[in-house]
Amino acid sequence: MRDFTLAELKKMDIGEKTGKRWEGTRIPTVEEIFKLCSGKIGIYIDLKEPLVPEITALLKKYNLQSRAVWYIPASHMKAIMQVKELCPESFVMPDSGSAKNIKKVAAKARPKVLATDMGELTGEYVKLAHENGAKVFVDEDKGNEKEWDRILE
Numbered sequence: 001m002r003d004f005t006l007a008e009l010k011k012m013d014i015g016e017k018t019g020k021r022w023e024g025t026r027i028p029t030v031e032e033i034f035k036l037c038s039g040k041i042g043i044y045i046d047l048k049e050p051l052v053p054e055i056t057a058l059l060k061k062y063n064l065q066s067r068a069v070w071y072i073p074a075s076h077m078k079a080i081m082q083v084k085e086l087c088p089e090s091f092v093m094p095d096s097g098s099a100k101n102i103k104k105v106a107a108k109a110r111p112k113v114l115a116t117d118m119g120e121l122t123g124e125y126v127k128l129a130h131e132n133g134a135k136v137f138v139d140e141d142k143g144n145e146k147e148w149d150r151i152l153e
């Protein structure tokens with residue numbers, strides 16, 4: 001998608017393959033999404049590009065700062081610290097990768113929440129996160145009952 005201009009992306013019909021009901025659905029901009037969500041729901045920001053100043057400006061414009069959760073890999077510590085500085089009302093949720101990185105990530109970023117996935121989830125991971133003042137959000141893989149039992153365990 002990076003090779004397309006915004007104008008080209010806005011022309012694409014992203015709903016036509018889903019069914020008649022969705023024909024004519026276009027890709028919204030981040031600002032259009034924030035405007036739609038303002039005062040209604042929270043925002044989950046899965047940061048792929050370090051556009052922190054631009055995103056925080058939009059969060060503030062639509063009064064979504066305290067309703068934003070930022071998923072950011074811990075390898076992007078500069079972006080994590082930038083969010084904490086520019087938008088301290090938001091929740092920064094770094095993905096520490098393996099459990100061995102939790103203490104280091106927690107010491108630098110002091111997150112209230114750490115992100116992980118099913119591949120890294122263990123009892124030890126959760127214990128270390130809690131010992132370092134963070135809860136754990138788990139990105140499920142299959143979304144089935146067996147996975148949920150494991151997450152709850």
